Amino acid sequence: xxxxxxxxxxxxxxxxxxxxxxxxxxxxxxxxxxxxxxxxxxxxxxxxxxxxxxxxxxxxxxxxxxxxxxxxxxxxxxxxxxxxxxxxxxxxxxxxxxxxxxxxxxxxxxxxxxxxxxxxxxxxxxxxxxxxxxxxxxxxxxxxxxxxxxxxxxxxxxxxxxxxxxxxxxxxxxxxxxxxxxxxxxxxxxxxxxxxxxxxx
Amino acid sequence: xxxxxxxxxxxxxxxxxxxxxxxxxxxxxxxxxxxxxxxxxxxxxxxxxxxxxxxxxxxxxxxxxxxxxxxxxxxxxxxxxxxxxxxxxxxxxxxxxxxxxxxxxxxxxxxxxxxxxxxxxxxxxxxxxxxxxxxxxxxxxxxxxxxxxxxxxxxxxxxxxxxxxxxxxxxxxxxxxxxxxxxxxxxxxxxxxxxxxxxxxxxxxxxxxxxxxxxxxxxxxxxxxxxxxxxxxxxxxxxxxxxxxxxxxxxxxxxxxxxxxxxxxxxxxxxxxxxxxxxxxxxxxxxxxxxxxxxxxxxxxxxxxxxxxxxxxxxxxxxxxxxxxxxxxxxxxxxxxxxxxxxxxxxxxxxxxxxxxxxxxxxxxxxxxxxxxxxxxxxxxxxxxxxxxxxxxxxxxxxxxxxxxxxxxxxxxxxxxxxxxxxxxxxxx
Numbered sequence: 292x293x294x295x296x297x298x299x300x301x302x303x304x305x306x307x308x309x310x311x312x313x314x315x316x317x318x319x320x321x322x323x324x325x326x327x328x329x330x331x332x333x334x335x336x337x338x339x340x341x342x343x344x345x346x347x348x349x350x351x352x353x354x355x356x357x358x359x360x361x362x363x364x365x366x367x368x369x370x371x372x373x374x375x376x377x378x379x380x381x382x383x384x385x386x387x388x389x390x391x392x393x394x395x396x397x398x399x400x401x402x403x404x405x406x407x408x409x410x411x412x413x414x415x416x417x418x419x420x421x422x423x424x425x426x427x428x429x430x431x432x433x434x435x436x437x438x439x440x441x442x443x444x445x446x447x448x449x450x451x452x453x454x455x456x457x458x459x460x461x462x463x464x465x466x467x468x469x470x471x472x473x474x475x476x477x478x479x480x481x482x483x484x485x486x487x488x489x490x491x492x
Numbered sequence: 493x494x495x496x497x498x499x500x501x502x503x504x505x506x507x508x509x510x511x512x513x514x515x516x517x518x519x520x521x522x523x524x525x526x527x528x529x530x531x532x533x534x535x536x537x538x539x540x541x542x543x544x545x546x547x548x549x550x551x552x553x554x555x556x557x558x559x560x561x562x563x564x565x566x567x568x569x570x571x572x573x574x575x576x577x578x579x580x581x582x583x584x585x586x587x588x589x590x591x592x593x594x595x596x597x598x599x600x601x602x603x604x605x606x607x608x609x610x611x612x613x614x615x616x617x618x619x620x621x622x623x624x625x626x627x628x629x630x631x632x633x634x635x636x637x638x639x640x641x642x643x644x645x646x647x648x649x650x651x652x653x654x655x656x657x658x659x660x661x662x663x664x665x666x667x668x669x670x671x672x673x674x675x676x677x678x679x680x681x682x683x684x685x686x687x688x689x690x691x692x693x694x695x696x697x698x699x700x701x702x703x704x705x706x707x708x709x710x711x712x713x714x715x716x717x718x719x720x721x722x723x724x725x726x727x728x729x730x731x732x733x734x735x736x737x738x739x740x741x742x743x744x745x746x747x748x749x750x751x752x753x754x755x756x757x758x759x760x761x762x763x764x765x766x767x768x769x770x771x772x773x774x775x776x777x778x779x780x781x782x783x784x785x786x787x788x789x790x791x792x793x794x795x796x797x798x799x800x801x802x803x804x805x806x807x808x809x810x811x812x813x814x815x816x817x818x819x820x821x822x823x824x825x826x827x828x829x830x831x832x833x834x835x836x837x838x839x840x841x842x843x844x845x846x847x848x849x850x851x852x853x854x855x856x857x858x859x860x861x862x863x864x865x866x867x868x869x870x871x872x873x874x875x876x877x878x879x880x881x882x883x884x885x886x887x888x889x890x891x892x893x894x895x896x897x898x899x900x901x902x903x904x905x906x907x908x909x910x911x912x913x914x915x916x917x918x919x920x921x
Contacts, residue, residue: 339641339642339684339688339689339691339692340640340641341692342633342637342638342640342641343623343629343631343632343633343637343689343692343693344631344632344633345629345630345631345632346622346624346630346631346632347630348624348630351622351624351630354622354705354761354762355624355764356711357703357705357713357764357770357772358770359766359768359770359771360768360771385579386578386579395577395578395579396577396578396579396580406782406786406787406788407784407785407786408786409897411782411786411897413777413782415777418777418788419773419776419777420771420776421771421776423771424771424772424773424776424777427770427772427773428772428773431710431711431713432608432609432709432710432711432712432773435579435580435583435609438609438709438710438711439709439711481786481787481788482776482780482787482788482789482790483783483787483788483789483790484790484791485789485790485791485792486717486790486791486793487717487719488794
């Protein structure tokens with residue numbers, strides 16, 4: 292695991308001074324229909340014994356690994372596609388082949404223009420809507436046999452390499468906490484968000 | 493079987509190709525139906541040729557007690573089928589053997605599995621759950637503390653949203669029902685309402701989502717609407733009365749009733765409260781439903797209304813013409829099952845099946861239907877209707893709406909062809 296990632300001004304880390312809403316009031320604010328019908332009201336009103344131990348953000352840091360599309364959560368460090376190619380050759384080719392276009396497991400490269408065809412190929416380049424998700428997923432779950440073993444620089448470099456193989460950034464473009472959230476993924480507008488539901492599916 | 497037995501009260505034909513009124517199971521003749529299995533009352537048994545003997549197990553002392561019981565060795569064939577991604581052993585799924593089970597509760601050892609990097613070997617004494625983000629007080633809980641919170645119990649199904657997609661293949665796969673629809677299971681879950689813990693942490697007004705994360709080496713994570721988290725989400729600690737099995741998230745998992753199984757994060761270690769979804773790998777590149785125009789539906793959380801006949805089903809053999817009990821399961825993420833209809837003529841005519849108590853919300857519901865098979869070809873189907881009025885669609889209707897590459901939330905009607913030789917196979921009808 293990377294050492295405690297440095298936090299940018301992440302909204303979720305902000306400490307609020309105003310009192311937090313009770314969940315019942317919040318449920319009303321969120322428009323949950325008749326919460327008491329599906330869930331006995333007495334249970335919602337029930338209070339716990341207060342056994343949670345309060346933590347500081349610093350204490351949570353090693354677990355606080357989510358990266359949001361706006362880049363919050365991205366740690367210091369950087370890498371480019373050339374560096375990423377070297378890491379990829381050591382860590383990734385067993386499952387994803389030398390250029391990520393084939394392999395035993397998920398294809399990472401190619402598939403552009405296939406999504407509306409009879410044989411869609413969903414890759415990082417053709418399908419993934421956010422570049423930040425690439426960094427997040429590599430850092431938390433890859434390489435498969437040794438997850439959370441890469442440095443943040445290596446993770447940035449691999450992210451840059453995959454973006455470059457997909458023709459999204461140049462070989463010399465450096466990915467870091469500032470540049471990665473600005474990368475425009477080709478399929479960014481390819482999703483229809485159906486939450487909250489507006490009609491019966 | 494004699495004609496007179498079949499023409500009696502309770503043998504009223506209610507739909508084409510031999511479907512009989514469900515009241516048959518409520519009459520005295522139905523006591524004959526106590527014999528379980530595919531072929532009860534199929535033919536009058538031949539007269540016994542010999543005197544009964546007393547078998548050896550009646551004449552020797554039996555086995556002693558044991559600390560934890562196991563199924564009979566004669567049931568050793570009742571197994572989950574499983575597969576893993578190439579080059580891995582713990583990145584795949586196992587499927588509940590629906591064709592071997594009855595009732596609605598899935599034995600814990602037969603609950604389906606879907607793991608992304610194996611089952612972590614968690615020491616429960618060192619496991620922690622952290623709630624942080626947009627909260628007044630970031631909190632950490634251990635297992636012992638959580639077990640002191642007010643517990644609730646509910647019998648509810650869990651379904652992988654990829655369940656059933658084998659039937660999107662151009663040709664119907666000739667495999668047991670479990671290998672098409674076995675990514676659904678049902679358990680008695682006991683745990684702590686998540687709303688109680690969020691209350692204690694103090695959710696900030698702008699919070700709209702939580703991001704739940706597992707302690708497995710995939711650190712699997714999903715964004716969940718705050719509305720769901722406060723409504724009926726549970727931190728489950730017990731499954732069918734005992735602590736969770738390791739393959740179902742020991743020592744604690746998120747349980748989101750009626751939502752696609754991927755969101756009910758196993759081995760739950762962290763909940764970050766946020767204003768926006770995190771757009772994790774699982775909720776963008778996976779678990780989004782690709783439409784024919786190349787766009788994909790995102791955040792299709794709730795599982796649709798669905799049913800499937802488990803007996804008879806693909807790969808089983810009929811035991812000659814006669815009276816059979818059709819048996820299957822129905823479920824919906826929307827609440828209760830209102831009605832299940834069965835057809836024996838490929839959907840030309842339908843009749844209502846008997847639903848077996850208890851009829852619980854977001855649970856499996858067992859349905860049964862008497863059927864007199866005349867020995868000719870038949871196509872068996874079931875169609876569930878839930879309490880919102882939603883009707884399970886045909887495969888053709890589902891494909892007309894979503895295409896064939898949506899991959900998730902496949903709830904189409906399953907058709908089984910019963911051939912004249914008694915073989916049962918998968919058919920697109």
